[in-house]
Structures are given as C-alpha cells and as structure tokens.
Amino acid sequence: MDAAWRGGVGCSPVCLDLRVGLEQSPPARHELLDRSAATKAMTDAEAKILEAKVTQVSEENRRLAEMIAHLYGRDIAPLGLGLEGSISPPTQPRPASPLAGKKRARESMETANSCDANSNRQKSGGTADAENLATDEGSCRRIKVSGVCRRIDPSDTSLVVKDGYQWRKYGQKVTRDNPSPRAYFRCAFAPSCPVKKKVQRSAEDSSVLVATYEGEHNHPCPSRAGELPCSISVNSSVTLDLSKNGGAVQVVETEGTAAAPPDLKEVCREVASPGFRSALVEQMASALTRDPKFTGALAAAILQKLPDY
DNA sequence: CGTATTTGACCAGCGC
C-alpha cells in the first residue's frame, strides 16, 4: 500500500468522484440554457422544464454523494475536487474571465454528449461525470474521462500519482488558471493503449494532486490485477469500480447497456441498501485479508503495540 | 548505451 493510497484526500482510501450529470454551478446552468437557446428557439416553458430537470439531477447528485459519504463514515463534501459540482455549494470558485469560459467551452466539447443517445442519458441523470463521455466528430465513439485527487507531500514536485499503471510523461505545461504545471502522461505499459493522464496540483490546495484520465486501458493493470478490491455490482447494469484510477469510485456501465441507461434512483436505492453495504464491506475485507502486504503490515503494527518480553 | 524525462517549439481550436 503506497502513501498515496493511505493518504488519499481527507484520509479516505477512496476518492469519490461522482459528479453525476450536469454541472450545477449557476454559470454552467446558464451556459446550458444559452446553448440550448442558440440551437433552437426555446420557450419559457421549455426553459423551466429544463431547469427543473437540472435541479432534479443536482438533487440526485447530492443524495448519492451523501449516501456514499455515509457509507465511508466521513463527510466528503469538503474535498471539493472529487465531488465538485455535485455536492459542493454553487459558490464553488470558477474562473470568471471570458478566457476561462473559452477553456470551459472546449472542455465541455470534450466531455459533453453530442449525440442523441448520450444527451438523452444526461437528461435522465444517468451519466456520472466521473466518466464523462466524449464524442468524436459525431461518430458517437465514447471516450471515458475521469478525475481522481490524491493528497501528497506539498514538497513533492514529482507530479506522480501511483495508480498501478506505468506512465510515460510526454509533456508539461503551465496552465492559465493554475500556477502549478500540468503534466501529461501516456500509458507506457502497452504501446497501443490509448489512455492519457493529466496531473496537476489543485489550485486551492497544493498538497492535492488532481489526475484526469482519458480513455480506457485495453490491457489489465500490470501491478494490481487481483490484489485489491476491484468492483462491486450495484445492479445488473452498473458497477462501482474501485480498481481504476487509484481507487477512485467510478461508476461503470456493464458492456452492452449503453442504450439502456441505468435508473439513477434505483442505483441510489441499491447503494443505500444494507445488503449492498455488507457485500461491499465483505469484498473489501476479503481482498485486504488476501493481500499479503496488508497482513504483513498488520502483523508488524500489532507487534509494535505488544509489550516487549 | 538505451531509456526516461525535460522543455521549448509547434499546432489546432476558439473567441473577438
């Protein structure tokens, strides 16, 4: 278990990144409405319906985040990064300059769902921002985008997020909205693997590294396969994946279900159910006790606490 | 000497 795993943000072993659905900060909501207005004439009634949907999705975001926070016995709201836009208040600092808006516009192009099926999914609130889906010039090829944050030693300048995969750095850039440089990595384990990773210190807290993953690995994790708690199915179509992105909770659709988006409310109910909780605890406990590193460390810790004979 | 990292240059997208 590495330091990053132990010392995740807020000391939580998993960094929750469940920005489900739409951004909820007021500027984003207005942007959404503006975009819709630009594409077609929208009546006030339609705008109100859309806004009601946004409010509903935001409320579902909040409830889901609360449930998961409760699941892990700590409040994850202050993390801000992993859950920004879902449970943090709408006063979340956002770049206000028009240039920042330009950047966001492009990012929204990357992550927005431009084809009908995907936009339907977003409207229904079934899309987790933890795996924003990007499209490729209308081809509807989906690229998984997810974010992970890790707490690190502030003096550590390596910008390395240990997640079990091998990465090759191919660039570094200072971005406009953050004085810390952003590092660009490609998966080095398999040359054909399309996954990219961006790592940057948080602008608010320099001890937090924010890693953004794009794409999906087309190979097994080289160092962690079969070692750590990996995933647990919430229902037939959704899996909470703990094996990816260094343990970030990631909502992953089961293959072949893209056309039939999961019902988020149903997912929430299952996550909150005692059966799910006990199954999750069992899986985690089982995986930990199978891990020789964990048992060794546990034995060492116990020995330290025992009086010397 | 081979490989990984660094870093300045270049390119593309976007708004004005």
Place this chain on the structure above:
DNA sequence: GCGCTGGTCAAATACG
C-alpha cells in the same frame, strides 16, 4: 486574421 490557450511533438539532457 490575430491573439490566447491547451495539447503534443521531438530534440536535448539526465540517469542507471
């Protein structure tokens, strides 16, 4: 068309 910005390339450099 221009300027700004993020992302990528590739030569130079560092390292084992």
